[in-house]
Amino acid sequence: MPRRLPAFPPRLLLVLAASSLLVAITLITPIARGGGDGDGRVVGSVFFVAKSENKNQVHYGIHLDPACRPVGNAPIFAYWRLLERGPFATEPLLAREEPAYGVQTQRTLKRSEQGGSVLITLNALPKRPIVIDSTATGATCTATAQAMIGGVPASLVSVFVQLRWPFGVDSLLLAGRVTLDGHVVRERVEN
Numbered sequence: 408m409p410r411r412l413p414a415f416p417p418r419l420l421l422v423l424a425a426s427s428l429l430v431a432i433t434l435i436t437p438i439a440r441g442g443g444d445g446d447g448r449v450v451g452s453v454f455f456v457a458k459s460e461n462k463n464q465v466h467y468g469i470h471l472d473p474a475c476r477p478v479g480n481a482p483i484f485a486y487w488r489l490l491e492r493g494p495f496a497t498e499p500l501l502a503r504e505e506p507a508y509g510v511q512t513q514r515t516l517k518r519s520e521q522g523g524s525v526l527i528t529l530n531a532l533p534k535r536p537i538v539i540d541s542t543a544t545g546a547t548c549t550a551t552a553q554a555m556i557g558g559v560p561a562s563l564v565s566v567f568v569q570l571r572w573p574f575g576v577d578s579l580l581l582a583g584r585v586t587l588d589g590h591v592v593r594e595r596v597e598n
Contacts, residue, residue, distance in 0.1 A: 447472055450550040453539055455488070456508060456531075458568040462490040465500065465508045467539075467552070469525065475541050475548035476518040477525050483513045483539060506530050522548075531579070532596075537563060553586065557594040560586040571598075 452466040467485050470478040485508055489496035500508055509530045516524040522542035528535070541550040552563040561583035571577040579596040 447478060448475065448548045450541065450548055452488075453550045454537075454552045454563045454565060456566045456568060459570050464488045464490060467510070469539055469541060469550050471541055471548050471550075475521060475543040476523040477515050477539075477541060480515065481510075481513055482515070483510050483525055483527050485510060531568075531576075532566075535581075535596075552583075554581070554583070556581045556583045557592045559592060561592050562586060 448471040449468055450471065451468045453469060454467055456465040456467075457463075464487070465485055466488050467483060470482045470484065472478050485500050487498045487500065489498060507530065511528045511530045511533055513525055513527040516526050516538070522540065524541075525539045527537050527539060529537070535554060538553045539550055540553065541548055553560060554563040555561070556563065563581065563583045565582050567580040567582070569577040569580070576598045578598055581594045581596065583592055584590065585592050
């Protein structure tokens with residue numbers, strides 16, 4: 408005899424459907440969201456830094472023009488996603504947080520008809536250059552961060568900071584996907 412699924416109240420089904428739609432929209436909108444001038448675009452999260460202290464994350468994004476090219480001399484920006492408060496809570500980095508999470512250097516390498524590249528270094532990883540490539544994909548822009556992880560070229564997804572008690576950093580764990588075959592690669596960087 409087939410098992411029957413439990414009946415859900417219509418209100419709960421509506422909430423579940425709305426939540427699924429919201430998640431889908433959230434995954435799409437950071438990729439191509441209107442910029443400050445109405446004509447620009449923003450990739451809101453190219454990669455992020457998480458830490459052992461709480462669920463909050465620092466995300467790194469890029470300002471792009473309508474053709475998905477980096478805008479200006481400093482298109483890369485960092486901001487907090489305050490997941491401890493809620494899924495959409497954000498704040499800018501504070502000046503005192505810049506030494507740990509800020510962008511140390513950034514330089515636009517190229518701008519083409521449908522995208523471009525920016526070379527950055529982070530304050531926390533000054534000897535690990537990261538190249539952020541942006542491209543037009545249909546009507547949207549996409550961006551990926553490329554770095555050496557475990558000695559191989561990879562698409563950088565995240566950096567996990569293992570904090571040392573009571574102060575300091577014990578290690579960093581870089582995670583990404585190998586450029587050639589897409590398998591997951593991780594590298595632990597001791598402090």
